[in-house]
Amino acid sequence: MARRTTTPPTDEGFEERIVDIDVSTEMRTSFLEYAYSVIYQRALPDARDGLKPVQRRILYSMSEMGLRPDRGHVKSSRVVGDVMGKLHPHGDTAIYDALVRMAQPFSMRLPLIDGHGNFGSPDDLPAAMRYTEARLASAAMAMVQSIDEDTVDFKPNYDGQETEPTVMPSAFPNLLVNGATGIAVGMATNMAPHNLVEVVAAARHLIKKPDATLDDLMRFIPGPDLPTGGTIIGLDGVRDAYAKGRGTFRMRARCSIEQVSPRRKGIVVTELPFNVGPERVVTKIKELVTAKKLQGISDLKDLSDRHKGLNLVIEIKNGFIPEAVLEELYRLTPMEESFGINNVALVDGQPRTLGLRELLQVYVDHRIDVVRRRSEHRRRKRQERLHLVEGLIVALLNIDEVIQVIRSSDDSAQARERLTQVFELTDTQAHYILDTPLRRLTRYDKLELESEGQTLRDEIAELTEILSSDTKLRKVVSDELAQVSKTFGTPRRTVLLESSGVTRNTSVPLEVADDPCMVLYSSTGLLARTADASPLPAEGDRSAHDVLVSAVRSTVRGEIGVVTNQGRMIRIQVVDLPTLPPTANPPSLSGGHHVSEYVAFNPGETVVGIGSLDPDGPGLALGTAQGVVKRVVPDYPANRDDFEVIGLKEGDTVVGAVELTSEEHDLVFITSDAQLLRYPASVVRPQGRPAGGMAGVRLDNGASVIWFGVVDPSRESRVVTIAGSSTALPGTQTGGAKVSDFAEYPPKGRGTGGVRVQRFLKGEDVLLLAWAGPAPARAVSTVGKPVPLPEELGRRDGSGVRLTHSVGAVGGAIGAGPAPATGLTDGTADTADASAEE
Structure with a gap:
């Protein structure tokens, strides 16, 4: 038991009185009062207008304050x-929170x-109410429309000094359109938003066919339409909710896989699930990546702004399948x-769990009642006005007698009584005539009053017809809903997918398989890889764009090295290279990326070839401008991204x-002086990376090596040389080209001077470009256009044929020779010593 002490006043002062009350009874009573207050006065919306009490009070107060859409904004704190x-009277925080939510387009x-x-x-939270401003939106005007026409009941406010509406007229089904959320005592509500056009269509169908089934209504409302868009996966839970009032569905972000940079693909997120913000997603992704629970993400950028909206870019590492990473993002x-x-x-003051049909039926019944009460109010007002108009017509027709009666009366009461007796008017008519100033009474026109009277009679007849016919009443409600839908309707934002909702396709691997492939390098500096390690197509199957100068076998998750003219080898991950489509001709690298996107070059540094970094693979063969040759042992360091593969002398470069x-x-x-030297690779001993090589070719004064490569003597091969003037500006001369059989040139010893490959004509003193490799040979210009070469010349030391276009590169049947055809090097090369190895 508990004791409650009171001190009621007596004649002798204050006397203490103790009343014994059962604790369980007191707790039960107090808790029920609290629960009732929370349920009915705070947490749950009314099924008719979809508003909680605080929301309804905000809209009504703003309407009374005149904060219409055509007026200026006022401080939220004033509202x-x-x-x-x-x-x-429950505090400003609750009011402002409700006002903010009704203004948020994402809520x-x-x-x-x-x-x-x-x-x-x-x-993020909103700014304080002293910093924000508000007014009613156009849709809110449809909620309060006709509220002053006796369409809804009013009740006293908390202190009895004001009145407030018990429900809004609500010209559209707000509860289904905007949804609701709230936590009461022992119960809660969580309703999803829907599309206005779809909801109105279903409501109109229910008005026309009151016996419509749930399946009929779901033809108009297939599922929720969330403010933030996104995708709903699986509609079984939605149907359960529409049938029984409870159900669950899954929301997914709307994403697309795009090429976010020249080298990488990414996942671009443009819409997120309802009530999920980008910062929350970014934070979670960072946590998972840090904890190594999520792989394949290299970068994450939030590029959202007020113009483009949400734009979350998740960059995927090369070697990972974006679709599989996206499935992991959905899961984690x-x-x-x-x-x-x-x-x-x-519903009728009682909390109920409602399905879709019940929600629509409650609203339709409410709206029919609102239109009926509005029609009765309008008819009553028009009947009252018609009654006054008829009295004015009588007074206007007898204006002199009316004035005489009024002047001869002692007071207004006598004048009213005599007017009713003389002209057979009612007290209301007589009172209105007496209250009307004479100057206004004389201004009235009989025809104008008769026209107004006829208009009023027509409107009264129309309203009476609506009130006397349930069919016409329903038609008015339906037509008004159609107009609201036309005014405020917007296209659906959320995509609905009928699916069981399996989020992870385990058959899709997360990482790209380490399959064999070919890495291709073109004369214009493009790099790419093929989808498999199939041999390159024959000449007749190849595209005429660009020339391949190197083709290296590797694996998708392997590595290759780019060799530069400064003797550096730079490591590149094969998985970073773009994959040529299987339907494309591999020698056409128009879909490749330029090597400069992967390698940071020093000033004057260029690529002279590519090679595998496999320690068990073939080694490199290098040739320099000063005639040095070197075979490199493939002992490349695994912990460095770039390293030297030859020790060059000062002024020397790799060609x-x-x-x-x-x-x-x-x-x-x-x-450069048109000499060709060939000898077997077996005569050159492999050396370690720091070694400087050995004498490869003897050079005359002023001459230098312009091309070095490897040719298979067992295959039919060609030699292409183009001669020109050393004094001409680069790119300004086409030159004289000569094509000859590689077998015409005899092998000689290492370090010798070779044999003549082309005879210079008048005005020619240097080779501009040279190449040797598998037949047939083909040439392209500097922009990749094909350039026809002359017919093969039978002898090795003949002169060239003048070309019509300048040649930028030459290639052969397997995609080119093993190294790019380069032009005349700058500077004067020194003659190599007979023994230049270290």
Whole structure:
């Protein structure tokens, strides 16, 4: 037992009195009072207008304050103060929170408040009420429309000094359109937003066919339409909610896989699930990547702004399948969330769980009642006005007698009585005539009054017809809903997918398989890889764009090295290279990326070839401008991204680097003074990376090596040389080209001077370009256009034929020779010593 002490006053002062009360009874009573207050006065919306009491009070107060869409905004604190002082004494925080939510386009499918200022975001809180401004949105005017025409009941406010509406007229089904959320005592509500056009179509169908089934209504409302868009996966839970009032569905972000940079693909997120903000997603992804629970993500950028909207870019590492990474994001992050529908609302003052049909039926019944009461009110007002108009017509026809009666009366009461007797008017008519100034009475025109009277009679007849016919009443309600849908309707934002909702396709691997492939390098500096390690197509199957100068076998997750003219080898991950489509001709690298996107070059540094970094693979063969040759032992360091593969002398540069797959192949030098030297690769001993090589070709004074490569003597091969003038500007001369059989040139010893490859004509003193490799040979210009070459010349030391276009590169049947055809090097090369190895 508990004791409650009271001190009622007596004649002798104050006397203490103790009353014994049962604790359980007191707790039960107090808790029920509290629960009742929370359920009916705070947490649950009314099924008719879809508003909680605080929302209804905000809209009504703003309507009374005249804060219409065509008026200026006012401080939110002014609205909150007016609502709290007159209608809602539960604190300014609750009022402002409700006002903010009704102004947020990401919370409401059809916002009811037009906010000005910082009203927050899915991740951030709004500014304080003293900093923001608000007014009613156009949709809110449809909610309060005709509220002054006796369409709804009013009740006293908390202190009995004001009145407030018990429900709004609600010209559209707000509860279904905007949804609701709230936690009461022992119950909660969580209703999803829907598309206005779809909801109105279903409501009109129910008005026309009151016996419509749930399946009939779901033809118009297939599922929720969330303010933030996104995708709903699986509609079984939605149907359960529509049938029983409870159900669950899953929401997914809307994403697309795009090429976000020249080298990488990424996942671009443009819409997120309802009530999920980008910062929450970004934070979760960072946590998972840091904890190594999520792989394949290299970068994450939030590029959202007020113009483009949400734009979250998730960059995927090369070697990972974007679709598989996206499935992991759905599984591990808020990019996929569940939404539990619990349609609890107040119906006739009682909380009930409602299905879709019940929700629509409650609204339709309410709207029919609103239109009926409005029609009765309008008819009553028109009948009253018609009664006055008829009295005015009588007074106007007898204006002199009316004036005489009024002047001869002692007071207004006598004048009213005599008017009723003389002209057979009612007290109301007589009173109105007496209250009308004479100057206004004389201005009235009989025809004008008769026209007004006829208009009133027609309107009264129309309203009477509506009130006397349930069919016509329903048609008025349906037509008004159609107009609201036309005015405020917007296209559907959320995509509905009929699926069981399996989020992870385990058959799709997360990483790209380490399959064999070919890495291709073109004369214009493009790099790419093929989808498999199939041989390159024959000449007749190849595209005429660009020339391949190197083709290296590797694996997708392997590595290759780019060799530069400064003797550096730079590591590149094969998985970073773009993959040529299987339907494309591999020699056409128009879909490749330029080597400069992967390598940071020093000033004057250029690529002379590519090679495998496999320690068990073939080594490199290098040739320099000063005639040095070197075979490199493939002991490349695993912990460095770039390293030297030859020790160059001062002023020397590498002119060719190619993989040597067999010692039976020939190493070939072509010099600027038209000399060609070939000898077997077996005569050159492999050396370690720091070594400077050995004498490869003897050079005359002023001459230098312009091309070095490897040729298989067992294959039919060609030699292409183009001669010109050393004094002409680069690119200004076409030159004289000569094509000859490689077999015409005899092998000689290492370090010798070679044999003549082309005879210079008048005006020619240097080779501009040279190449040797498998037949047939083909040439392209500097921009990749094909350039026809002359017919093969029978002898090795003949002169060239003048070309019509300048040649930028030459290639052969397997995609080119093992190294790019380069032009005349700058500077004067020194003659190599007979023994230049270290």
